[in-house]
Amino acid sequence: MGMIINATTRDDQGKGASRRLRREEKLPAIVYGAGKEPSAISLNIHEITHLLENDDAFTSVLDLSIDKKVEPVIIKDLQRHPAKNTVTHVDLLRINMKQAIVTSIPLNFTGSDDNEEIRLGAILNQFINAVEVSCLPADMPNGIEVDISNLAIGDHISLTGLNMPEGVTLTALTHGDIEAHDQSVVAVQEAKLMAEEVEEEIVEAEGDEGDESAEGGDAEKNDSDS
Numbered sequence: 001m002g003m004i005i006n007a008t009t010r011d012d013q014g015k016g017a018s019r020r021l022r023r024e025e026k027l028p029a030i031v032y033g034a035g036k037e038p039s040a041i042s043l044n045i046h047e048i049t050h051l052l053e054n055d056d057a058f059t060s061v062l063d064l065s066i067d068k069k070v071e072p073v074i075i076k077d078l079q080r081h082p083a084k085n086t087v088t089h090v091d092l093l094r095i096n097m098k099q100a101i102v103t104s105i106p107l108n109f110t111g112s113d114d115n116e117e118i119r120l121g122a123i124l125n126q127f128i129n130a131v132e133v134s135c136l137p138a139d140m141p142n143g144i145e146v147d148i149s150n151l152a153i154g155d156h157i158s159l160t161g162l163n164m165p166e167g168v169t170l171t172a173l174t175h176g177d178i179e180a181h182d183q184s185v186v187a188v189q190e191a192k193l194m195a196e197e198v199e200e201e202i203v204e205a206e207g208d209e210g211d212e213s214a215e216g217g218d219a220e221k222n223d224s225d226s
Contacts (some may be wrong), residue, residue: 061095
């Protein structure tokens with residue numbers, strides 16, 4: 001059974017209307033796409049909050065029920081309160097189940113407990129945590145597994161090394177020059193080497209700040225000389 005979002009249409013908009021909705025324990029939202037006009041809707045704040053506790057909701061086709069009419073949608077964007085981190089607005093995108101969509105899918109790194117190098121102190125360096133994919137809505141995965149159990153120090157996995165589900169394509173590798181877009185996803189590095197790289201970055205940053213201070217001092221000296 002699919003995940004259902006129950007909604008009602010709303011005519012009033014603006015900050016005042018949004019505040020009234022929240023007092024009624026409702027949340028303002030909008031649904032758009034599929035060649036139809038955008039529709040302002042309201043959601044039950046408790047129902048949508050409970051739904052968003054399931055990470056799969058962000059990478060699944062949802063059944064949006066508006067006044068008993070159901071259409072497939074995905075969550076496109078969320079707006080949150082800057083201090084409370086509570087959801088204040090939801091953007092939903094209508095989709096055509098027969099047309100491919102482009103969306104971001106999280107990477108699930110597995111096997112670290114079985115990796116001997118990591119158990120001995122090596123560092124796992126994750127360069128990206130999600131990838132953009134293209135697929136039919138029915139083929140959209142909730143996540144892409146990345147097994148790092150057999151990575152030795154110096155080994156890495158790039159985009160071309162990911163095991164992609166059937167029917168799912170990495171958009172980064174569809175631009176012609178695959179080698180140029182085949183970025184690293186994860187690597188295992190020696191802890192000492194990782195610490196040296198961080199130290200070098202700190203030294204470089206301090207050097208840049210020193211140069212800026214020197215330039216400022218020269219400027220002040222020139223001003224006083226004049």
